[in-house]
Amino acid sequence: MLAILNTTSGKTKSNIWMLPDTISSYFFRPGFTWSRRSAKGLSFRGLPEGCIFSDKGPTVFLPRDDSELIMASMAIFNSSAYSFLVSLQIAAGSYEAGVILRTPFPNIEKSVRNTLSNLSFQAWSKKRRLDETTETSLAFVLPAELLSRVSDHHPAALETELTDIQSKINAIAFDLYGFSEADRAAALASSGSTNDGSGDVVDDADDTEEDSAEAIDRTDGLLAWAVGVSFGRFDWRLATGEREPVPEPDPFDPLPAKSPGMLPDCDEPFHAQNGILVDDQGHPHDLPRLIEELLQRVENEVPGDVRSWLRREFFPLHLKQYSKSRRKAPIYWPLSTTSGSYTLWLYYPSLTGQTLYTVINDFIEGPNGKLARIRSDIAGFREKGSARSRDEDRALEALQTLELELIELRDLMLQIAPTYRPNHDDGVQITAAPLWEQFRHKPWQKVLKDTWAKLKKGDYDWAHLAMTYWPERVCEKCKTDKSLAIAHDLEHLYVEPESTARSHRNIDA
Structure with a gap:
């Protein structure tokens, strides 16, 4: 209008x-x-x-x-x-x-x-x-x-x-x-004496929904930024003066693909990674350690226990921050074992059909995977036999529990990986839906579980993911739904209703 x-x-x-x-x-x-x-x-x-x-x-x-x-x-x-x-x-x-x-x-x-x-x-x-x-x-x-x-x-x-x-x-x-x-x-x-809109310019592709994303305090904002830098999203050099921000644009310039704070394409990130980090002390891709190293690099005091903050506070905060009106789009995904004692963090923009296989082969299985290290520790405790102390018995029990949870996580990913073909055009919620069991944040898990149920039911057959899992059903719908056929680039399947085709012929005549 x-x-x-x-x-x-x-x-x-x-x-x-x-x-x-x-x-x-x-x-x-x-x-x-x-x-x-x-x-x-x-x-x-x-x-x-x-x-x-x-x-x-x-x-x-x-x-x-x-x-x-x-x-x-x-x-x-x-x-x-x-x-x-x-x-x-x-x-x-x-x-x-x-x-x-x-x-x-x-x-x-x-x-x-x-x-x-x-x-x-x-x-x-x-x-x-x-x-x-x-x-x-x-x-x-x-x-x-x-x-x-x-x-x-x-x-x-x-x-x-x-x-x-x-x-x-x-x-x-x-x-x-x-x-x-x-x-x-x-x-x-x-x-109320003022109007808040005088200088606003739309900076969002869908700005008609006015509910703002959740505001966060300075410490949370600092740590959330550090997570982004660790994943290669933001540029830490702006904080050290090694890079100057881009000049202010004109109000009606086309919207940029990236904010001034984001890492320019082709620039080296703070930490080389493939969109997967982990909460695992001693691991080279340990996210809490990267956050601490970054804050030291920009000469900022490390605020409190970063590992505890990441485990308890970050994802609920991030979900609120990246939600607006009815749209929820968290870009950092924590996939965890049942107890949450081991968590892998995936970066949504880097997600591909190979991501889950990389998680399995490089982080859970493999010679340097978590399972291999745990099994080595378990073997060491077992060798002690009756000489183990009470604390060592408790540690052994915890390791055995974690081993079973990791096997469960691995098996679930192995079940999903062969048919998981993420497409960013589907959006965060639909793309994350097949992984709903691996999220431990209950409200988000419920959203994804409901989304997965609707996907299976056929409510989102416009999504690429629906075509991946249920191609026969989607192709059949494309025969009678032109918008669906266009969405999947299958217009050749669409059959125009006879009454419409006849009216077109009359017009042409």
């Missing part, structure tokens, strides 16, 4: 959604968008070049895609005056395109437009700076614990400056709309 704004007359064209020229004329253009339903209030956000929109994210475009005009207009749309005029027409929380179309837009002289554009750009830049410590943002550079050491990053000061900018925008908008002092007071009271 879109609206075309005429900034001279203040009028808009009617709603247009998927008319014949929508894709060619409006997709991939810069503009600004908003959420039709929101409990947080009306907020307009910039839409960068290269994006598409849907009916859930109505979009406003301006003539010639003038970025200065877009920023100035977005400032007015995010003003308390405009929000107040919208609120007079609707119930709170529902912002349909028709209401936006009916709300008047003032004429703006060039000098005022320049001022509004500059204010809007300043707000965007400062909001982007606030996001530089948010790991899931495309503006991410470093965690707060480190960024404050290498740059002038003061969130409280930025928030104060943003409030001042919003006040200036509100004052200009009130003048343009001709609000009296009483009207201004009513509008400010109605909007």
Whole structure:
């Protein structure tokens, strides 16, 4: 759904959604968008070049895609005056395109437009700076614990400056709309005195769902970043000054593939690995040790017991951090034995059809695998016979239990591996579903178990994983479901209904 704004007359064209020229004329253009339903209030956000929109994210475009005009207009749309005029027409929380179309837009002289554009750009830049410590943002550079050491990053000061900018925008908008002092007071009271959207630009492919990812404290943010560096996701050199962050982009530049804090392609990671690390003291790919080494490298104190934090706190924290609205997409996967005494960490972006075999052959089995080391320790205890102490008996019992759990984990992976063909287009939840038994975090395990049941039932037959496990069923559906056939590149299987085919022939005639 879109609206075309005429900034001279203040009028808009009617709603247009998927008319014949929508894709060619409006997709991939810069503009600004908003959420039709929101409990947080009306907020307009910039839409960068290269994006598409849907009916859930109505979009406003301006003539010639003038970025200065877009920023100035977005400032007015995010003003308390405009929000107040919208609120007079609707119930709170529902912002349909028709209401936006009916709300008047003032004429703006060039000098005022320049001022509004500059204010809007300043707000965007400062909001982007606030996001530089948010790991899931495309503006991410470093965690707060480190960024404050290498740059002038003061969130409280930025928030104060943003409030001042919003006040200036509100004052200009009130003048343009001709609000009296009483009207201004009513509008400010109605909007809570500020509008949070002035400088926002969409940095997510699906920003119409507004529930934010979980915020975390500085220590957790530091350790979570260290996990990412260990997997080759983030670049530790930004914390040492060996690499400078990339310059700030323009507000409507196409979204980057990576945030500034991520490791550039082809650069050497902090630790060479193939997307598999392990919680196993003494192992060369021991994740807690890598975290500690990294923090020492960037000259930051190691906060507490990293191994305990990784085992008890990290995944619940990570799951919340990488969840937004109904979408849950953790990228670090802990696959554990039944008791959780041995955990392998898989990095989702590096996941392939060979990953489980690598886990089995290089980490569990093999001459240097965990089972070989445990069996060697068990043999040593058994050789002592009756000379074992009580503590050694307990240690032997624990090793024997772990051996059985590792065998169980190995056998389960051997069962899954031959048919496991992960495809990142399926998304995290579906890709992880066949492994649900190996996750020990109960809420996530339940989500994956339910997802696996729905996969088996046929609810997600658009997924590549469904084609891998149930090809006959999916191919049969492709005969009658064109969208499914397209998803699997099997359009040749689709049989068009006779009535549709006949109508096409009549049109051709």
